[in-house]
Amino acid sequence: MFLVFFIIAFVASFIGVLSGLGGGIIIKPVLDMTGIAGVAEASFMSGLTVLAMTLVNLIRNLANPRAMLIDKKRSPWLALGAVFGGLLGNKIFAVLMKAVGPSGQSRVGAIQAAILFLITVSVMAYMHYKERIRTKNYQRMGASLLIGLSLGMISSFLGIGGGPMNLVVLYFFFSMSTKEAAQNSLFIIFFSQLSSLLQTLFNNTVPDFNTVNLIFMIIGGVSAGIIGGIVGKRMDDKTTDKMLMAVFTLIALINVYNFIKFLV
Secondary structure, eight states, X not given: XXXXXXXXXXXXXXXXXXXXXXXXXXXXXXXXXHTSSOHHHHHHHXXXXXXXXXXXXXXXXXXXXXXXXXXTTTHHHXXXXXXXXXXXXXXXXXXXXXXXOGGGHHHHHHHHHHHHHXXXXXXXXXXXXXXXXXXXXXXXXXXXXXXXXXXXXXHHHHTXXXXXXXXXXXXXXXXXXXXXXXXXXXXXXXXXXXXXXXXHHHTTOOOOOOHHHHHHHHHHHHHHHHHHHHHHTTOOHHXXXXXXXXXXXXXXXXXXXXXXXXXX
């Protein structure tokens, strides 16, 4: 069974690094679809895998300043906002899970699947029409903090890292290119997931999980982060955009399946 977790984490994280999705947007729905992990367990393991993968990718970027596209002026404030957003989103998830109890976890899973579907379809629509949309280019610290807070809260609640929301927000509000948005998205994801994990540990709300499966997921995520970082440097924005649309279509279909599965 641990090989299944490894493969899911590797493939998802590889795509996540290339596109800036972070991997969690794929890992969480796939774990829900297969039913090999509970709702809380899937969210926790997905978040931890994404955290490890983004850490490796950030270290690689820092080691190669010429290839680093992180916005030094705005991304630190986005990340700070994401930290507080991650804490808030994790708190909302914990309160909701406690309110429904063990027997109601499927309802939380259905809510997550529905939100993920709406986000994915909205992002696909934006990507399709983005050439016709006039973007903004906010520079103020307050705007970055507020946007980071919103992204961190939603991604932490869903256990996905952030992915498509981050990309569209960075495109629209900061006029970043696809590759710039990808790197800055991973930067934000790292801090939102780190704050969420620390809060989970501090509050002693870590769900039951299989340690071996988690270890192999992290190994898959980290190795994919390394390989994906190398491959990503050779991809242009058009290729990245095409890959994003294909991934978004798959994610949307998986979330429709998960929504029906959790309700039934």
